[in-house]
Amino acid sequence: MSTLLYRGHVYEHQPAAEKVCKQLNYRGKGYNTCDEHHLGDLHPHLSYRGIGYDKSLEEVEECRLRNDRQSYLSLTRRLVRAQFQLADESRTSQLWQEVIHRGMDVDRITHLMYGCQFHDDDNAMLIADREYQKKSHR
The missing domain is CATH 1.20.120 (Four Helix Bundle (Hemerythrin (Met), subunit A))
Structure with a gap:
C-alpha cells in the first residue's frame, strides 16, 4: 500500500468501496440506485411553471x-x-x-x-x- 503525506498527516491508500445498491422511495415512486439510466431519457417531457419542454430529436x-x-x-x-x-x-x-x-x-x-x-x-x-x-x- 502506498502512503501519502499531506499537511503533516500520513494517509494510507485504501481500496475503493464497493457500490451499495439502495431502493429509494420518493413521492410514491421507487428508485434503485444501481439502475442504469441514459441521461437523455430520464425526463423526455419536462414541465416548468406550466411551460412544457419536449426533448425531441x-x-x-x-x-x-x-x-x-x-x-x-x-x-x-x-x-x-x-x-x-x-x-x-x-x-x-x-x-x-x-x-x-x-x-x-x-x-x-x-x-x-x-x-x-x-x-x-x-x-x-x-x-x-x-x-x-x-x-x-x-
Whole structure:
C-alpha cells in the first residue's frame, strides 16, 4: 500500500468501496440506485411553471446545428481580424491549426471569409453560410 503525506498527516491508500445498491422511495415512486439510466431519457417531457419542454430529436439536432454555426461564425470573425485587419501571421496560423484540430470544414470557413463582405453583420454571415450549405448539399 502506498502512503501519502499531506499537511503533516500520513494517509494510507485504501481500496475503493464497493457500490451499495439502495431502493429509494420518493413521492410514491421507487428508485434503485444501481439502475442504469441514459441521461437523455430520464425526463423526455419536462414541465416548468406550466411551460412544457419536449426533448425531441429535431430540437436537439437544431440546437446542435445552431451551436455549430455559431462556432463557425465566431472562428471566421477571429480569422478575418487576424489575417486581414491585423496581418498577424502567427495568430492566423494558430487559428487555422484550431480549425484543423476541431475538424471543422475549411471550405466553409474560406467561403465565409471571402463570400461575405461584412463580417460584423450577423445576417450577412448567416446568408453566406446558408449559401454554402445549399451548394455543398447538392
